[in-house]
Amino acid sequence: MMEHQTIPLREDELREHLVVIGNGMAGCRAVEELLLRDAGRYRVTIFGAEPRVNYNRIMLSPVLAGEKSFDEIVINGHDWYDRHGISLIAGDPVLAIDRAGKTVTTRSGLTTGYDKLLIATGSDPFIIPVPGNDLHGVIGFRDMADVETMLGAAEKGGAAVVIGGGLLGLEAAHGLSLRGMKVTVLHLMPTLMERQLDEAAGWLLKQELEARGQTILTGADTAEILGGEWVEGVRLKDGTMIPANLVVMAVGIRPSVALARDAGLKVGRGIHVDDHMVTSDPAIHAVGECVEHDGQVYGLVAPLWEMCRALADGLVERHTGYKGSVTSTKLKVSGIDVFSAGEFASLDGAEDIVLRDAARGVYKRVVVKDDRIVGAVLYGDTADGGWYFDLLKRGEDIAPLREVLIFGQAFASGGGVADPKAAVAALSADAEICGCNGVSKGQVVACIEKGACSLDAVRSTCKASASCGSCTGLVENLLALTLGDEVQEGAKTLCKCTSFGHDHVRREIVAQAMRSIPEVMQKLHWTTPDGCSSCRPALNYYLLCALPGEYVDDQQSRFVNERLHANIQKDGTYSVVPRMWGGLTNPRQLRAIADVVEKYEAPMVKVTGGQRLDIFGIKKEDLPAVWADLNAAGMVSGHAYGKALRTVKTCVGSEWCRFGTQDSTGLGVKVEQATWGSWMPHKFKIAVSGCPRNCAEATIKDFGVICVDSGYELHVGGNGGIKVRVTDLLCKVATEAEAIEHCAAFIQLYREEAWYLERTAPWIERVGLTYIQSRLLDDAEERAALARRFFHSQSFSQEDPWAKRAEGAEREHHAPMAKFTPMEMA
């Protein structure tokens, strides 16, 4: 696909024309910097070799790993080019520069004049000169097309070889491995990422990757790539053969200088530039990985931001100059934290400070010379990477900190207790917060002060933490520091797909009136295409709770038990528990249950702790018929499988018991009829005891009633599970109606505010009994409103899910798609 645009030159167009060759991170960043300084000064045309808008190349690894989509890594979409009147010619690479005529010509023959030219052609992957390196299936890892090739190969399965155990190679290997390929990494040197990591950290990394199923061969020298038309394998110099249907070359990159060299510009390893990014031709500038500045070429993203700053300052004639960069590196492999900065190869006069914590898999090494940090390597715990890097760049005298330096910033700045806010506060304004997008602390703070008061707003305004998300904590702390109490502390995240916590997600669902799981994932920047088995059920519940009667339950986001309305057992059969209100039953129900047990050959029936009968060993395909039989005897689903009201357990109460003070059985039945069918954050159990002897064990239930002569004691937050918790007394009420209203209001508060999969016991410990009491007891109207919301929701949920399935609804959950009788077996 090519996108052609003619470039209209209006009569009144007298501005100088800036032509940018390269639509990548450097080219577009340079234009962004220029727009910030003087938006109207130049007419801008950008040429890109790839048929795409400007995207974040360093985020290709998460795209490969399935953690991001392409749309999520777009830095500037078409609207950005339109808004700034930038002409984009994508998919048509520039092939020649005519310096004398001041024009560039593309592959399709388009010739365009320029006043100023900016070369930002980046770099090309280095393809090692071995036989077979031109076979189909041998690729680099440089652009979206490479990612698409890798995804295509991964879809077919099989084996991949990644040549090169550096940053890029390991990220490629990680992604391919996640996509289901069997991956072998070949690395020429004895340790992985030897340019960034020392031997110890490289070893830890190798162990971790091998534990994840990759094969890592160090000291592996490739002799030949084998195959006919397509690659079939790799042969090493020692004779080892490794079969592969994909070979990714990630041994390094070379500045892309052909265009500049052909144009007669001065070129060494890269295009020579001065401190203002001007080449040997004063009308031509260059930035990014294609340049050589002061003898240095860079293959990382951070120097690029600094170059673009210097370039833009020069273009608007406020020269500042580029002084070279010190770089730091983070590996983007989820679950592996690696950080490195500066020098760490043995330097004269340098000393190492090392901390190892084998049990936690932590290795930290800080290299110090003349009381200055010159390098740092962190593995396993990289929280202090930014701090060390900041000290390094500023050349801070660390003599006063030396004894405690290795323990990190929190310790070194006095408190034994880590205070992440103080740590961020201590960073200098130009300390880098977001490495992916080159955003400094000062820029984040400025963006917050201009009104971005949430993480989301910061992400969409200055892009800090909008890419890999590893600096989310830093940004949250900056929000807290800058705005004080106006931001809430970031709670723990809902799952690994998001950096938001449960509370934030729930608030935003309501505030933005979101209506579906994909909408939530889109608006809240989910990092995975369709979530995971943790967040999908949570979001499904949050939407269900927020939109009673409107939200359409997503069956594929339900755990199997809630999808099949029965409990899966370890042999793949199900157990079925019909509801018996308050634990009461009768001959008709008992007969129906007995008949089901015989008819479907259930191997076991058991009385449960919640006073019900549990029928075991029912096959998935028999479930609808079992339910039809139970329905016929007047029984409905017992929800023994759900994050829902399970059972109301009762004792016999005043009707029969000589100690009974109230009709506990009758109240239990009423409570169960009021609350059954409601979906909740977790399972919910109720009991009603007729006297303080408490035979129904109401004080270890989520909601318990203990009848006394003068009324009803209401207890909340009990749990009889792994960690037994006795209930707290909520209050005492005089009538059954009040008991039921309090119960409904308590359940609704729990439904609306607890986190998914949080039982009432930990919820109450988290928010405090006082809070619950204030919401339920201080204001009768608020309690009544909660109860009303509960009953409104109940009006949609008290429909027996078994009955619908028994009538044939959603047959696909129960019936096999096909049956196959092999002739050979018959």
Add this chain to the structure above:
Amino acid sequence: MIGDWLDIGWAEEIPVRGSRIVQVDGGDDIAVFRTGEGKVFALKDRCPHKHGRLSQGIVHGGAVACPLHNWRISLASGEALGDDKGCTPTVPVRVDAGRILIQRAATLAAAA
């Protein structure tokens, strides 16, 4: 050659991010999955861990979470993902004009 592939039905018969099974007489079931991207995969319906029915798990990305202990199994390779180790047999799948075809020999091998 006709007969190498078994036609098991329309792709739309499997819910998106869901699974259906194919019963094989005298053998284990085959679970056929359809991902959010509309891709179709087939695995032996048996988690390498404690033999959970993968067809009953939550499908996300290119993986399924086993309903018994939440192991994540790659739909493409059958391998356990993350820190877990194990592999369940895969069955090659083709989608032809909306019909799902699974490879006969691999089906028999996986069901055995």
